[in-house]
Every structure is written in C-alpha cells, then in structure tokens.
Amino acid sequence: MTIQENNTGIQxxxxxxxxxNQRFEDDLEEMLELLENSQYISARNLLLKYNEVDIGEMLxxxxxxxxxxKTIILFRMLPKNVSVEVFSYxxxxxxxxxxxxxxxxxxxxxxxxxxFDDKIDVLEELPANIVDKILDQTPREERKLxxxxxxxxxxxxxxxxxxxxxxxxxxxxxxxxxxxxxxxGMTSETVYTCYVKHGGRELKGIVSLSSLVTxxxxxxxxDLMHTxxxxxxxxxxxxxxxxxxxxxxxLAIPVVDNENRLVGIVTVDDVMDVIxxxxxxDIERMAGVMNDDSDVEYLDIGVFRHVKNRxxxxxxxxxxxxxxxxxxxxxxxxxxxxxxxxxYLPLLMGTGGNTGTQAATLxxxxxxxxxxxxxxxxxxxxxxxxxxxxxxxxxSVFNFAKIMLIDGEPMMIAMTVSLSMIIVVTFAKILGxxxxxxxxxxxxxPALMATPMISSxxxxxxxxxxxxxxxxxxxxxx
Amino acid sequence: MTIQENNTGIQxxxxxxxxxNQRFEDDLEEMLELLENSQYISARNLLLKYNEVDIGEMLxxxxxxxxxxKTIILFRMLPKNVSVEVFSYxxxxxxxxxxxxxxxxxxxxxxxxxxFDDKIDVLEELPANIVDKILDQTPREERKLxxxxxxxxxxxxxxxxxxxxxxxxxxxxxxxxxxxxxxxGMTSETVYTCYVKHGGRELKGIVSLSSLVTxxxxxxxxDLMHTxxxxxxxxxxxxxxxxxxxxxxxLAIPVVDNENRLVGIVTVDDVMDVIxxxxxxDIERMAGVMNDDSDVEYLDIGVFRHVKNRxxxxxxxxxxxxxxxxxxxxxxxxxxxxxxxxxYLPLLMGTGGNTGTQAATLxxxxxxxxxxxxxxxxxxxxxxxxxxxxxxxxxSVFNFAKIMLIDGEPMMIAMTVSLSMIIVVTFAKILGxxxxxxxxxxxxxPALMATPMISSxxxxxxxxxxxxxxxxxxxxxx
Numbered sequence: 001m002t003i004q005e006n007n008t009g010i011q012x013x014x015x016x017x018x019x020x021n022q023r024f025e026d027d028l029e030e031m032l033e034l035l036e037n038s039q040y041i042s043a044r045n046l047l048l049k050y051n052e053v054d055i056g057e058m059l060x061x062x063x064x065x066x067x068x069x070k071t072i073i074l075f076r077m078l079p080k081n082v083s084v085e086v087f088s089y090x091x092x093x094x095x096x097x098x099x100x101x102x103x104x105x106x107x108x109x110x111x112x113x114x115x116f117d118d119k120i121d122v123l124e125e126l127p128a129n130i131v132d133k134i135l136d137q138t139p140r141e142e143r144k145l146x147x148x149x150x151x152x153x154x155x156x157x158x159x160x161x162x163x164x165x166x167x168x169x170x171x172x173x174x175x176x177x178x179x180x181x182x183x184x185g186m187t188s189e190t191v192y193t194c195y196v197k198h199g200g201r202e203l204k205g206i207v208s209l210s211s212l213v214t215x216x217x218x219x220x221x222x223d224l225m226h227t228x229x230x231x232x233x234x235x236x237x238x239x240x241x242x243x244x245x246x247x248x249x250x251l252a253i254p255v256v257d258n259e260n261r262l263v264g265i266v267t268v269d270d271v272m273d274v275i276x277x278x279x280x281x282d283i284e285r286m287a288g289v290m291n292d293d294s295d296v297e298y299l300d301i302g303v304f305r306h307v308k309n310r311x312x313x314x315x316x317x318x319x320x321x322x323x324x325x326x327x328x329x330x331x332x333x334x335x336x337x338x339x340x341x342x343x344y345l346p347l348l349m350g351t352g353g354n355t356g357t358q359a360a361t362l363x364x365x366x367x368x369x370x371x372x373x374x375x376x377x378x379x380x381x382x383x384x385x386x387x388x389x390x391x392x393x394x395x396s397v398f399n400f401a402k403i404m405l406i407d408g409e410p411m412m413i414a415m416t417v418s419l420s421m422i423i424v425v426t427f428a429k430i431l432g433x434x435x436x437x438x439x440x441x442x443x444x445x446p447a448l449m450a451t452p453m454i455s456s457x458x459x460x461x462x463x464x465x466x467x468x469x470x471x472x473x474x475x476x477x478x
Numbered sequence: 479m480t481i482q483e484n485n486t487g488i489q490x491x492x493x494x495x496x497x498x499n500q501r502f503e504d505d506l507e508e509m510l511e512l513l514e515n516s517q518y519i520s521a522r523n524l525l526l527k528y529n530e531v532d533i534g535e536m537l538x539x540x541x542x543x544x545x546x547x548k549t550i551i552l553f554r555m556l557p558k559n560v561s562v563e564v565f566s567y568x569x570x571x572x573x574x575x576x577x578x579x580x581x582x583x584x585x586x587x588x589x590x591x592x593x594f595d596d597k598i599d600v601l602e603e604l605p606a607n608i609v610d611k612i613l614d615q616t617p618r619e620e621r622k623l624x625x626x627x628x629x630x631x632x633x634x635x636x637x638x639x640x641x642x643x644x645x646x647x648x649x650x651x652x653x654x655x656x657x658x659x660x661x662x663g664m665t666s667e668t669v670y671t672c673y674v675k676h677g678g679r680e681l682k683g684i685v686s687l688s689s690l691v692t693x694x695x696x697x698x699x700x701d702l703m704h705t706x707x708x709x710x711x712x713x714x715x716x717x718x719x720x721x722x723x724x725x726x727x728x729l730a731i732p733v734v735d736n737e738n739r740l741v742g743i744v745t746v747d748d749v750m751d752v753i754x755x756x757x758x759x760d761i762e763r764m765a766g767v768m769n770d771d772s773d774v775e776y777l778d779i780g781v782f783r784h785v786k787n788r789x790x791x792x793x794x795x796x797x798x799x800x801x802x803x804x805x806x807x808x809x810x811x812x813x814x815x816x817x818x819x820x821x822y823l824p825l826l827m828g829t830g831g832n833t834g835t836q837a838a839t840l841x842x843x844x845x846x847x848x849x850x851x852x853x854x855x856x857x858x859x860x861x862x863x864x865x866x867x868x869x870x871x872x873x874s875v876f877n878f879a880k881i882m883l884i885d886g887e888p889m890m891i892a893m894t895v896s897l898s899m900i901i902v903v904t905f906a907k908i909l910g911x912x913x914x915x916x917x918x919x920x921x922x923x924p925a926l927m928a929t930p931m932i933s934s935x936x937x938x939x940x941x942x943x944x945x946x947x948x949x950x951x952x953x954x955x956x
Contacts, residue, residue: 182692191688210669214660249747269727287839297849303864321828325821339814343803350799361765366776386781
C-alpha cells in the first residue's frame with residue numbers, strides 16, 4: 001500500500017473518531033438493507049462517500065453479512081482506480097474470493113495498476129492456477145521480476161520490499177535529480193529517500209528528498225549523499241526488519257542481496273502490519289496457541305483449525321497435569337489422614353502458576369522489545385528473588401491469618417501452607433524469570449515459556465513441596 | 479526524534495545484523511575496559527564509530543555498568559550536535575541522570591537544539607525544579623508554546639505532536655511553495671506533508687511534498703491540495719492515534735484543537751513507540767501485572783514498585799483460590815471416601831484455566847486489533863462452543879484411556895473425570911470468549927479478563943463440577 005495514494009485519493013470527512021465510527025456502523029446497516037433490496041446504485045453511492053481504506057473495511061463486512069455474490073456486484077460497480085486501491089486493502093482470503101468472482105480482464109486490470117509490493121502480496125495468497133493465469137498476461141520483464149520476488153521466503157525482507165524506488169547518479173546536480181524524480185512521477189512514500197548506485201547495482205549512498213528540496217540547485221548529489229546508511233538483506237527475517245525500523249525510526253530502509261546489490265526498499269507502512277502480526281504471534285504463543293499464520297483473523301479461522309492450533313499445548317499440559325496427579329497420589333497417606341489439606345492445594349498450585357506467569361511475561365516482553373539481554377540474567381535473577389521474597393511473605397502472612405482466624409484450623413496447618421507458599425512463590429518467580437532467558441539462549445522462542453510451560457512446572461513443584469512440607473510438619477509418614 | 483536527521487547524521491557501517499550486534503557487544507566490552515582505565519579519549523573515539531541511536535544504546539549500557547559519573551564525562555566529550563541527538567534517544571530516567579550531571583549551559587544548549595516534540599517529552603519526565611530552570615532560559619514565545627504542550631494529557635495526541643510543520647497558502651504556485659519549504663530549511667520527516675491553512679489557523683487541506691516535486695512549476699497549490707484528509711483531536715487517546723496510523727498508513731496526521739484549529743502534527747516514527755508501549759501494557763495486564771508507566775524498562779523498575787505492580791491481582795487471585803478451597807472442603811465426605819479423586823483435581827482445574835486462557839487471549843487480541851467487534855459476540859460464542867466440544871471430547875477420551883489403562887482405576891472414576899472434563903472445557907472456552915467482550919461492553923479493558931480472571935473463575939467452577947459429578951456418579955453423599 002502506498003501512503004501518498006491514501007493521502008490523495010481519500011474521501012474521508014473531517015469529523016472526530018467516535019462520530020466517525022458511529023456513522024460507519026449506521027451506513028453499513030443502510031448498505032446491507034440496500035443490498036437486501038438489490039438497490040446497487042444507491043449502495044455504491046453510499047460506499048463512495050468513504051476513502052479506499054474504509055471502503056475495503058465495509059466490503060469486508062458486506063462479504064460476511066450479504067455474501068460473496070452481492071459483494072462482487074458492488075465491487076465491480078466501483079470506479080476502476082478506486083477498485084484497485086480497495087482491492088489491495090482487503091485481507092488475503094477476501095481477495096481470493098473477489099478474484100474468483102470477477103472476469104480475467106478485470107483481474108489483469110487490477111494486477112497492472114496495483115503497486116508492485118501489493119501485487120506480490122496478492123500473488124502469494126492466490127492458488128497456483130490463478131497465479132499462472134495472471135503471469136501469462138504479464139509482460140516478460142515484469143514476469144521475471146515477479147518470479148524473483150515470489151521466491152523470497154514468506155517472512156523475509158525480500159517479501160516485504162518493493163522495487164519501486166528512485167535511483168540517482170552521484171554526478172547529478174540537485175536540479176537534475178529533482179527533474180529526474182519529476183519525470184519518474186512517483187507520488188508515493190517510496191520517493192522520500194533516493195538511492196545512489198555505484199557502477200552496476202551496488203548501493204553507494206542515500207539522499208533524502210527533503211535535503212534535495214532544501215539544497216541549492218547546483219549542489220552535487222554526492223555532497224548531500226550519505227554513505228553510512230542502514231540496510232537489510234533480502235533474507236533477513238521480518239522480525240529483524242521491524243526491529244530496525246523501531247530502532248532507527250526511518251521511513252524506508254534499502255534491501256540488498258547477497259552480492260550487496262540494491263534490489264528494493266522496505267517502507268515503514270508495511271512494517272506496521274509486520275509488527276502487529278509478530279506481536280499477535282507472541283501473545284498467542286504465550287497463551288499456548290500455536291498459530292502458524294497469524295495474519296488470518298480469528299473469525300476467519302475454521303473450527304478444526306482452531307482445534308489444531310490449541311490442541312498441542314493442551315495435550316502437553318494434560319500430560320504434565322497427569323504427572324502432577326500421580327505425584328499427589330504418592331501422598332495419599334498424608335491426604336487421607338488430614339483431608340483438610342486438599343482445600344489448600346489449589347491455593348498453592350494456583351499462586352505458583354500466577355506468580356510464575358507474571359515474571360515470565362515481564363521477561364518475555366522485555367526480551368522481545370530489547371529491554372532485557374541475555375547478559376542481564378543475573379540481574380533478572382536477583383530482582384525476581386527479592387520481589388518473590390516480599391510477595392511470598394505478604395501472601396504467607398495473609399494466608400496464615402485467614403487459615404487460623406477464619407477457617408479455624410490448627411496452627412500446624414496454617415504453618416504448612418504459609419511456609420510452602422514462600423518456597424513456591426520464590427521458585428515460581430525465579431523459574432518464570434529464568435526459563436525465557438534459557439529459551440532464548442538455546443534458540444527457542446521465549447514466548448513459548450509463558451503460561452503453559454511455567455504453570456505446568458510450578459504445578460508439579462507446588463504440590464510436591466506442599467505435601468512434603470505437610471508430611472514433615474504434621475509428622476505423617478508418606 | 480526526527481527521521482531525516484537519522485538518515486543524515488548516522489555513522490552506521492554497512493554490515494549485516496548479526497555481525498553488527500556482535501561488533502556492538504565487543505565494542506561495548508572494550509569501551510567498559512577503557513573507561514575502567516579512564517582512557518576517555520579512546521572511549522569517545524570508539525563511541526563515535528556509531529550512529530546516534532547506537533551511541534544512545536551504548537551509553538545506556540555504560541550507565542548501568544560503569545556508573546553515572548563516567549557516563550557523564552563520556553557524554554560531555556561528544557561533539558555538541560551529536561550529544562543533542564544522543565540525548566533525545568536516551569530513556570527518560572537516563573535523561574534525568576544526565577541532566578543532573580551536566581552544567582546549566584549544557585542543558586540550555588541541548589534544549590535549544592532539540593526538536594520540539596523531543597523537548598516536550600524530556601520536560602514531561604524532568605522534576606519540576608529543573609523544568610522551571612530550563613523554562614527561565616527559554617524565549618517567551620517558545621515558553622508559552624511549551625507550556626501549552628505540557629498541559630495536554632500524557633497519553634493524548636497533543637502530547638505526541640510537534641508544532642514544526644510546513645504551512646502553505648492555497649494561492650501559492652508549486653515554485654513558490656518549494657521556495658517557501660527551502661527557506662524553512664526543515665530536513666525532517668515533518669516536511670513530507672504540507673498543510674494549507676484557511677484564514678487564521680483553520681486547516682483547509684493537505685498537500686504532499688511528492689506531489690509538489692512532481693508537479694509543474696506554475697501549478698497552484700489549491701489544485702494539488704486535498705481537502706478530504708484524516709485528522710486527530712489534541713485530546714484523542716494515543717491508542718486511537720496508533721489505530722489511525724495503522725489503518726491509513728500515513729506518515730503524518732494533523733492534530734486540531736476543539737476549535738478545529740491546526741496546532742500540530744503527529745509523525746509515524748513517534749507512533750511506533752506508542753504501539754510498543756500500548757502492547758506492553760496489554761500483555762502485562764493479561765498476566766495480572768498492573769504497571770501504570772509501561773515505558774519504564776523492567777530492570778529500571780525498583781523491587782517495591784515490582785511488588786506493587788504485581789500484588790493487587792495476586793491478592794485477588796488468592797482470595798478466589800481460598801473460596802475455591804472452601805468449596806472443595808464442602809466435599810470432604812466425598813474426597814475422604816474416594817481419596818484418589820484428589821489426584822485428578824489439578825488436571826481438571828488446570829485444563830479449565832488453560833483452555834479458558836487460550837480463548838480469552840485470542841478474543842482480547844482480536845478486539846485490540848479490531849478483528850473482532852462487539853457485534854460479533856454470537857459468532858465468537860458459536861465458534862468457541864464448537865471448538866470446545868471437539869477439544870473437550872479429545873481430552874476426555876485421552877484421559878479416560880489413561881485413567882482406565884495406565885492408572886487402573888475403576889470405570890466410574892474415569893467416567894467422572896471425563897464427563898467433568900467436557901463440561902469444564904466447554905464452560906472455560908465460552909467464559910474465555912465472552913468475558914472480554916462483556917468487559918469491552920461495559921467499558922473495562924478486555925486485557926484484564928485474561929489469565930488471572932479466567933483462571934480464578936474456572937478454578938471454582940471446575941472443582942465444583944468435578945466433585946458434584948463424583949458424588950452423583952459414585953453415589954457418595956456430600
């Protein structure tokens with residue numbers, strides 16, 4: 001998607017966010033009613049009150065509510081230039097639905113007019129037979145380029161970049177450079193940083209449009225150019241791409257291949273989507289959901305796919321809970337003699353899981369936003385140790401008082417629970433703090449060490465500590 | 479922070495990410511050794527091999543490892559223009575440490591040279607007496623402006639914006655407009671969209687630098703200008719600001735006050751930080767950590783502050799776990815007769831918590847990235863219901879087989895656990911799916927409905943269902 005085209009083509013009205021959302025909902029309702037009665041002209045006119053981003057959003061809703069046929073009719077009634085933009089804003093699976101509903105000629109038109117990076121995104125989503133059909137109608141040179149781009153791994157810098165960038169020569173004057181830019185006529189965000197190449201395709205330096213615009217006409221590009229730029233490799237993971245943008249705050253970063261030749265640029269607007277996707281993946285993993293395609297929306301994921309994403313960790317946790325159960329059953333002698341102990345078992349297991357999850361979540365997030373490094377391990381350990389002692393103490397006292405005063409149980413029961421509590425909290429916090437670091441160390445995603453893993457381990461530990469403590473303090477043989 | 483200044487002032491070497499990180503670590507080690515031996519000149523030269531962003535990062539490490547005094551000495555040895563940039567990249571608390579260590583004259587220099595939006599960020603972090611001192615040395619006009627900006631709520635569009643934008647007149651030609659931009663000489667990301675004002679300060683339209691650069695010289699600004707732009711209000715929450723950028727993909731969005739007067743613009747680079755901060759807040763809340771200042775780094779938060787952030791939810795969960803314990807103790811008769819039941823209690827409680835958390839996490843994330851709306855409640859309910867039936871069935875069969883075949887327990891025990899399992903999973907998934915929607919409906923942050931809340935409720939429910947089921951199936955009176 002190109003930023004500038006948004007800024008130019010949009011029909012957004014000046015109004016504040018809340019009112020805007022309300023109007024959107026109202027118009028959507030009206031639209032669905034119009035479609036119900038097949039009043040397509042009115043529906044289209046209603047749609048055209050919005051900018052392309054919003055039209056895309058509305059068509060998404062229409063697709064869900066009024067079905068694919070009516071959506072296609074409406075889509076085909078949009079002005080051609082609008083339809084291209086709207087198409088590129090639709091989610092991947094909706095794009096496939098639209099492609100399947102329109103004619104080959106319409107497909108070619110959309111493909112021709114779309115920005116190169118959007119085109120690659122669409123082609124990556126489409127079934128192979130449709131891709132072949134589209135490529136057949138594409139000029140040879142572009143087909144070659146498309147094929148090269150389609151070969152980059154899905155989550156690489158190569159798959160995010162666009163080959164639409166401005167190339168300048170270092171011998172150009174500012175006036176010549178601006179003329180060159182004017183002739184290229186690109187009105188998109190890709191124009192704001194220009195790239196100076198050396199010999200064949202090797203990147204020599206970068207020059208910003210703002211420095212060209214503010215410099216004197218006869219200044220040489222070589223005087224404005226910066227040779228100390230940040231760049232990415234086509235095979236860099238999109239997570240690293242996002243990191244680079246977050247760190248340096250650039251609008252675009254050049255991408256080079258293994259021979260250091262400039263092959264494209266990644267722009268900040270495409271990185272926003274990557275950040276969202278990567279965060280979603282992290283959050284889902286932290287809750288034990290393994291979704292290998294996190295840009296598909298929740299409601300668009302089928303029931304079996306949801307089951308498939310959730311079952312692996314649930315089974316893992318079930319097995320560990322079974323082991324915990326077996327461990328507990330080793331203490332049947334203690335439990336059957338002092339049955340009241342059972343009432344405090346959930347308390348200890350639950351608190352272990354909760355405190356461990358807190359620590360793990362903080363450390364996982366810290367690692368992912370680069371606030372915490374592997375070399376901080378000891379600092380994290382020391383911090384969690386002190387935090388856990390205080391929290392353990394507070395919770396112990398609280399529980400001791402409750403068990404003695406409210407439950408009226410003997411002091412030895414209260415003592416058993418309270419002492420176990422301190423040990424469990426300390427263990428859980430340290431485990432929660434260290435496990436994500438260890439995962440990172442051995443190259444496993446730290447996010448996998450959140451709730452499921454931590455609570456599985458602390459459950460086993462808490463129940464054993466508690467029942468062991470009971471058998472010691474209460475003098476019951478195991 | 480300004481994007482363009484990065485692009486121009488940086489010293490980054492061309493090399494790939496991994497090698498770069500390794501070099502950074504090596505150089506940091508060398509630097510610390512140099513500082514240890516008070517070889518400041520060599521340390522400074524080593525530092526100056528890097529760009530301002532990286533220098534900032536290195537100083538952060540130096541501050542932690544070598545102490546504030548050596549850091550200040552090093553900071554004061556940086557070239558003046560570099561030091562301003564580096565300062566603006568330091569985290570808030572490190573900025574305060576630096577400010578406290580340098581002279582008033584150095585402070586004034588940094589303040590004068592810093593971009594307006596960075597200046598506001600710094601002033602917001604500083605103690606009141608230092609702010610007053612700085613403001614005393616600021617020209618009256620700017621002081622007024624600063625005071626206005628400081629008055630905007632901390633997480634509002636007003637606190638994110640900068641007043642440094644390009645104003646054009648609609649009667650200008652492209653040539654005049656470009657001349658005007660050149661005279662202003664702003665080489666920052668704020669130049670890429672220009673703003674056309676009407677009468678006093680009312681925003682009339684926007685025009686992009688790329689369209690000015692590619693248009694003919696005598697074209698009127700009014701012909702290129704777009705009056706259908708997206709804008710924000712100074713009091714819009716930063717979450718809405720981030721949403722707008724994510725949705726429309728703009729580089730900058732104008733901000734107006736309640737009288738619709740243009741007061742500043744927000745640029746995409748500042749929004750990247752907001753997105754990170756908001757996500758961190760969500761993730762932390764989902765794990766029961768209440769941190770009201772999530773831009774302070776994990777390691778910089780004191781032990782007591784960590785305790786304060788984590789204790790409230792832990793206490794809440796402790797209370798609910800106590801209630802669960804009390805509920806369980808109502809079933810002492812059942813438990814003491816069939817003590818083996820205790821071994822499966824963690825299994826049911828744990829599975830309830832785990833499955834509920836999965837559903838809640840997916841729905842919370844869906845709500846926060848606008849994939850799920852309140853009106854989708856029934857769809858979410860129906861999806862979670864079907865998913866839970868399948869998952870419940872799979873887990874039941876798995877458990878049934880394990881209890882019968884491996885544990886060798888009577889069939890009625892296996893039946894009790896399996897039947898309870900289906901009910902617990904279904905309940906937990908539906909609760910996990912619906913609770914965040916309900917929270918959103920009543921205006922509570924859905925993120926608060928994740929692990930702590932869900933597992934508290936499912937724990938109570940699971941233990942009751944299980945023991946009730948046991949007393950019915952096994953025919954034991956409660």
